[in-house]
Amino acid sequence: xxxxxxxxxxxxxxxxxxxxxxxxxxxxxxxxxxxxxxxxxxxxxxxxxxxxxxxxxxxxxxxxxxxxxxxxxxxxxxxxxxxxxxxxxxxxxxxxxxxxxxxxxxxxxxxxxxxxxxxxxxxxxxxxxxxxxxxxxxxxxxxxxxxxxxxxxxxxxxxxxxxxxxxxxxxxxxxxxxxxxxxxxxxxxxxxxxxxxxxxxxxxxxxxxxxxxxxxxxxxxxxxxxxxxxxxxxxxxxxxxxxxxxxxxxxxxxxxx
Amino acid sequence: xxxxxxxxxxxxxxxxxxxxxxxxxxxxxxxxxxxxxxxxxxxxxxxxxxxxxxxxxxxxxxxxxxxxxxxxxxxxxxxxxxxxxxxxxxxxxxxxxxxxxxxxxxxxxxxxxxxxxxxxxxxxxxxxxxxxxxxxxxxxxxxxxxxxxxxxxxxxxxxxxxxxxxxxxxxxxxxxxxxxxxxxxxxxxxxxxxxxxxxxxxxxxxxxxxxxxxxxxxxxxxxxxxxxxxxxxxxxxxxxxxxxxxxxxxxxxxxxxx
Numbered sequence: 145x146x147x148x149x150x151x152x153x154x155x156x157x158x159x160x161x162x163x164x165x166x167x168x169x170x171x172x173x174x175x176x177x178x179x180x181x182x183x184x185x186x187x188x189x190x191x192x193x194x195x196x197x198x199x200x201x202x203x204x205x206x207x208x209x210x211x212x213x214x215x216x217x218x219x220x221x222x223x224x225x226x227x228x229x230x231x232x233x234x235x236x237x238x239x240x241x242x243x244x245x246x247x248x249x250x251x252x253x254x255x256x257x258x259x260x261x262x263x264x265x266x267x268x269x270x271x272x273x274x275x276x277x278x279x280x281x282x283x284x285x286x287x288x289x290x291x292x293x294x295x296x297x298x299x300x301x302x303x304x305x306x307x308x309x310x311x312x313x314x315x316x317x318x319x320x321x322x323x324x325x326x327x328x329x330x331x332x333x334x335x336x337x338x339x340x341x342x343x344x345x346x347x348x349x350x351x352x353x354x355x356x357x358x359x360x361x362x363x364x365x366x367x368x369x370x371x372x373x374x375x376x377x378x379x380x381x382x383x384x385x386x387x388x389x390x391x392x393x394x395x396x397x398x399x400x401x
Numbered sequence: 402x403x404x405x406x407x408x409x410x411x412x413x414x415x416x417x418x419x420x421x422x423x424x425x426x427x428x429x430x431x432x433x434x435x436x437x438x439x440x441x442x443x444x445x446x447x448x449x450x451x452x453x454x455x456x457x458x459x460x461x462x463x464x465x466x467x468x469x470x471x472x473x474x475x476x477x478x479x480x481x482x483x484x485x486x487x488x489x490x491x492x493x494x495x496x497x498x499x500x501x502x503x504x505x506x507x508x509x510x511x512x513x514x515x516x517x518x519x520x521x522x523x524x525x526x527x528x529x530x531x532x533x534x535x536x537x538x539x540x541x542x543x544x545x546x547x548x549x550x551x552x553x554x555x556x557x558x559x560x561x562x563x564x565x566x567x568x569x570x571x572x573x574x575x576x577x578x579x580x581x582x583x584x585x586x587x588x589x590x591x592x593x594x595x596x597x598x599x600x601x602x603x604x605x606x607x608x609x610x611x612x613x614x615x616x617x618x619x620x621x622x623x624x625x626x627x628x629x630x631x632x633x634x635x636x637x638x639x640x641x642x643x644x645x646x647x648x649x650x651x652x653x654x655x656x657x658x659x
Contacts, residue, residue, distance in 0.1 A: 236526075353583075372582060372583045372586055373583070375586060375589075376583055376585040376586060379585075
């Protein structure tokens with residue numbers, strides 16, 4: 145069904161594996177559209193309570209496949225048609241999303257990782273704001289997410305200098321939740337995803353929605369937003385289960401509803 | 402009164418609720434649905450048990466538009482004879498307040514239905530638009546008129562010409578939508594708003610609606626004459642006496658709608 149990615153679901157976790165390993169998983173039009181389509185499926189699938197995006201082979205994603213860029217290419221239209229819907233879909237995806245960055249994440253590949261909720265990095269992974277090195281500016285949400293993660297000054301430095309950021313550096317900058325040793329990679333990524341998939345999914349979705357709103361809201365609006373969010377969360381099965389488990393002094397079993 | 406095939410209705414706390422109910426076709430409005438909505442509203446307009454009305458879809462969609470299949474084979478003469486939009490004129494004559502509670506798509510004829518209501522409560526993910534232009538036609542039930550009155554000529558033209566969808570946020574910022582709330586809570590918020598209005602003096606609510614509607618269609622002078630008549634008329638009501646007496650006595654008024 146998909147050609148440039150693999151999409152599988154198991155144990156409440158959906159996996160999108162970028163699958164052009166010989167091209168370091170560079171984006172093509174087909175890959176952008178397939179990722180967006182897979183995101184829609186994962187969103188609709190009630191069994192899915194966590195999503196992992198990772199790369200097959202050595203790289204996570206090397207960004208746009210420059211082989212397809214010609215002199216008369218309208219870069220803005222490429223973004224509007226292919227990348228922006230993918231980034232918007234991720235931004236509105238109300239389940240936890242992990243970028244399991246297995247190798248280099250360059251250019252729009254880095255943007256993809258930034259648009260996820262968690263970035264867990266292999267010790268071999270790296271980020272490169274490669275756009276400047278071909279005379280372009282970061283896109284696909286990169287200029288939105290990066291300053292919010294690392295601060296304005298550091299965002300400017302990374303995007304203008306275009307130098308490689310190692311996994312450890314990325315962690316120090318706040319770009320990574322954790323760095324994982326190579327021999328434990330598969331196992332730890334799975335465990336991280338499984339843990340998220342057992343949490344109250346609806347509440348996580350609401351946290352994502354309203355944290356994002358906080359970026360352009362004042363305190364009064366956020367207090368009101370929190371009231372809305374809590375009203376919604378307060379009606380979930382998982383909240384009832386959480387309270388019940390607390391009273392019975394046992395571990396809650398959340399259903400994601 | 403026709404049987405309700407395309408809508409579900411119920412009343413609670415003085416609020417009459419109409420739920421569009423053709424989920425298999427994303428609640429596409431056909432002529433029967435408009436007739437059923439109108440008949441329900443006209444009935445409730447004369448029913449003391451109902452103070453405020455709500456029109457809503459389901460959690461996924463308000464309605465995706467008019468039933469295209471139904472009109473695909475129509476011609477100018479058959480439409481002129483059918484005169485289906487006369488029912489939309491009568492919708493505008495309903496005296497009691499009507500709130501549209503909108504989740505998801507609210508397009509074409511459905512957007513016109515929402516604009517025919519008095520207030521719109523929308524979900525954050527609601528989308529409004531007039532895609533008629535993409536089918537080689539245009540809105541026919543007030544879309545070009547009501548949208549223009551609300552957001553102004555230049556903006557309305559752009560949306561009507563391009564047939565693109567506006568977000569709830571944009572609709573809110575441009576005077577089309579009253580409130581934007583979380584998708585899960587749209588109906589609840591609409592009910593809260595309806596209950597609040599239902600507690601107000603019913604005659605005031607109706608006379609205010611009538612005067613505001615006049616102000617949209619008439620010159621300032623004429624509308625103000627009209628407002629004044631309604632103002633004088635309310636002084637013939639028991640509720641005016643009760644409202645002012647309660648104010649002086651520093652207590653809550655008990656309104657009866659008389």
